[in-house]
Amino acid sequence: MTQQVSSSPFLKPFFLKMPVRVVSPLRQRRHTLPASEFRNLTPQDAISVFEIEREAFVSVSGECPLTLDEVLNFLGQCPELSLGWFEEGQLVAFIIGSGWDKERLSQEAMTRHVPDTPTVHIHVLSVHRHCRQQGKGSILLWRYMQYLRCMPGLRRALLICEDFLVPFYRKAGFKEKGPSAISVSSMHFQEMEYLLCGQAYARRNSGV
Numbered sequence: 001m002t003q004q005v006s007s008s009p010f011l012k013p014f015f016l017k018m019p020v021r022v023v024s025p026l027r028q029r030r031h032t033l034p035a036s037e038f039r040n041l042t043p044q045d046a047i048s049v050f051e052i053e054r055e056a057f058v059s060v061s062g063e064c065p066l067t068l069d070e071v072l073n074f075l076g077q078c079p080e081l082s083l084g085w086f087e088e089g090q091l092v093a094f095i096i097g098s099g100w101d102k103e104r105l106s107q108e109a110m111t112r113h114v115p116d117t118p119t120v121h122i123h124v125l126s127v128h129r130h131c132r133q134q135g136k137g138s139i140l141l142w143r144y145m146q147y148l149r150c151m152p153g154l155r156r157a158l159l160i161c162e163d164f165l166v167p168f169y170r171k172a173g174f175k176e177k178g179p180s181a182i183s184v185s186s187m188h189f190q191e192m193e194y195l196l197c198g199q200a201y202a203r204r205n206s207g208v
Helices: 043-058 068-077 136-149 163-171
Strands: 002-005 014-017 036-039 082-087 090-100 119-127 156-161 175-184 187-195
Touching: 043 068, 043 090, 043 119, 068 090, 082 136, 090 136, 119 136, 136 163, 156 163, 156 175, 163 175, 163 187
Parallel strands: 119 156
Antiparallel strands: 002 014, 036 082, 082 090, 090 119, 156 187, 175 187
């Protein structure tokens, strides 16, 4: 058997080796993949990530927040700042972040990871088209923010979003910092901030 051990309540547990008990194949579960799992992403997840991102953003704005090369770059440099939601082994939603070392986000922040900094730049949150309108984006964002709170040295998270998404992020606890200096094509954004310190640790309201 195995003893399940987790350093954080929000990520996939790891396992310690224990004496193995032989189980008859007839008693083994038919499906071994967990029904629902949250874990850090790896470069091996990049294609699935990019396919979900491309479908979600190109159809709306014509632009992807991250190219496939940038997805691979961030998942290689800072996989610990990503979080994926898997159901039956399939990616259904994800967040990708990177480190940043300035007070405000700039164009450089879109493609750069600065290690060992107190600020996380959230590049993208996306949900598979078959799983939208189910609250998955809100749930994943809540789990991600609580996960960041457990990481030593992190103090805040920054992101940019279009005006119509401001209420979504405000509801999640983000505050507006004003118009962003970043622009993509003809799109303009608001910059938002979430302080990871000094906030009460609260269980998410499942009705949100």
